[in-house]
Amino acid sequence: MNVRYAGRSTLRDMTAYRGSESSNAEGDPPVAFDLSSNELFLPPLPTVLSVIEEGFTRLARYPDPTARALTGEIAGHLRVEADEVAVGPGSAGVLQQILLALCGEGDDVIYAWPGFDAYPLLVAMCGASSIHIPLTASGHHDLEAIRARVSARTKVVILCSPHNPTGTMIDDARLRSFLRSLPDHVVTVLDEAYVEFDRGGDPPGRSEVIREHGNTVLLRTFSKAYGLAGLRVGYAAGSRQIIATVRKAALPFGVTHLAERAAISSLHSAAELRDRLHAVSAAREELTAGLAALGLPVLPSRANFVWLPLTCAAEPLARAAAAAGVKVRACPGQGVRISVGGAAAHRLLLTALDRTDRANWS
Ligand SMILES: Cc1ncc(COP(=O)(O)O)c(C=O)c1O
Known part of the structure; x- marks a missing residue:
């Protein structure tokens, strides 16, 4: 039997929300650090x-x-x-x-x-x-x-x-x-x-x-x-x-x-929150500086993530990160968004990107 689509026309061509798609390829390690959804990398306040x-x-x-x-x-x-x-x-x-x-x-x-x-x-x-x-x-x-x-x-x-x-x-x-x-x-x-x-x-x-x-x-x-x-x-x-x-x-x-x-x-819990937000800002500045030191374009951010306007290299960067066990968010043709993680996540990501051939990334 042919079922005719009778739903809302504006939903016809939409995809159900899936959050961050995986950029993992076969053989990639499991995700050690998920920096793709702008979550806080710390647990809730004690x-x-x-x-x-x-x-x-x-x-x-x-x-x-x-x-x-x-x-x-x-x-x-x-x-x-x-x-x-x-x-x-x-x-x-x-x-x-x-x-x-x-x-x-x-x-x-x-x-x-x-x-x-x-x-x-x-x-x-x-x-x-x-x-x-x-x-x-x-x-x-x-x-x-x-x-x-x-x-x-x-x-x-x-x-x-x-x-x-x-x-x-x-x-x-x-x-x-x-x-x-x-x-x-x-x-x-x-x-x-x-x-x-x-x-x-x-x-x-x-x-x-x-x-x-x-x-x-x-x-x-x-x-x-x-x-x-x-x-x-x-x-x-x-x-x-x-x-x-x-x-x-x-x-x-x-x-x-x-x-x-x-x-x-x-x-x-304003005081606990303030301490934590100082830690996030410091980590964000560290991540921004690390990416800039690799010659990558990174916008100054006021949030818990950073944006790299890489029109051609968004997917290659996300794949290089995934191969090291770090998940980031690629917006193909536009850029890459990386949530602030802790020092260990940043180290793993920056080391992986440093080892990647970035000659054609801009
Ligand atoms: C700009 C913006 N608004 C709203 C949300 C929704 O967040 P939540 O529904 O968890 O409050 C998000 C989540 O990523 C967001 O980036």
């Missing part, structure tokens, strides 16, 4: 781990569907009201809620490209179309080009700062002038998944940006700097009206009790 262990006894129970305690803590942390915060299973889950709540068929969502590779799929899930705006040569957002593509069809603009995969940040004054220039029907999602790496764990709350530009939604996560990627918890902050709609698009019980406890404890 205080947070003990809180998670205590929470195991409640696993037979559903979590609080409103995650009230965590929502209140985040509101205090950002200096906004609790009804201006929505939580969900990772910031990817919260972004899905935002897009489902705000977009549908015939709508456009604009964002810089290359970007976080889940954006195209999340946009397609709600039936909208993606418009990709190339980054500038320095790996920054081209805000003028983004603004020029805004039309009556545009429902959402996603800005990512620090940007995945380049690690660049959008300057505050330029951000505000961009937000001021947008028409009222456009909501801007400011994805700050990596912002804590830049500010030593104390990023600006952004409450004034949310107040001044009521159509701006801040998106953050506990997956990156807090090291809780496996627990799946993230949040959005914005105007009451937008957040009320975003909450309606949430999967029931999307934030587990363990995730809620761990996230609250993380917000209370």
Whole structure:
């Protein structure tokens, strides 16, 4: 029997999310260090781990569907009201809620490209179309080009700062002038998944940006700097009206009790977080210097990864790394993203690249 495809047209040509594809070839050693997904290379904060262990006894129970305690803590942390915060299973889950709540068929969502590779799929899930705006040569957002593509069809603009995969940040004054220039029907999602790496764990709350530009939604996560990627918890902050709609698009019980406890404890562990972020910055600078010393182009990064704009050599570099047991993320034709690892991971990677013939890499 012939089954006719009756699904959402925007999903027809998409591939289910697979994260980092393997660059392993036959005969490669097993992956010793996975530097392909921008995870923290350190375990969760010690205080947070003990809180998670205590929470195991409640696993037979559903979590609080409103995650009230965590929502209140985040509101205090950002200096906004609790009804201006929505939580969900990772910031990817919260972004899905935002897009489902705000977009549908015939709508456009604009964002810089290359970007976080889940954006195209999340946009397609709600039936909208993606418009990709190339980054500038320095790996920054081209805000003028983004603004020029805004039309009556545009429902959402996603800005990512620090940007995945380049690690660049959008300057505050330029951000505000961009937000001021947008028409009222456009909501801007400011994805700050990596912002804590830049500010030593104390990023600006952004409450004034949310107040001044009521159509701006801040998106953050506990997956990156807090090291809780496996627990799946993230949040959005914005105007009451937008957040009320975003909450309606949430999967029931999307934030587990363990995730809620761990996230609250993380917000209370500012000093532990600061120490850890200093260690990540130092490791990032060491990795950047090591790659530059090999003659490789590497952009200065404000996150926990670095970007090498290698148009022709992205795959060869990823293969050379895989042959040494290090997994990195190649974006064919664009570059390679390498997450910050520890000293041992960097040593293995840099030694392998040093031994590779790099004559045609540029
Ligand atoms: C820019 C950006 N936003 C959001 C996410 C989603 O993270 P999570 O769903 O774990 O919060 C990622 C993950 O890599 C990312 O790079």
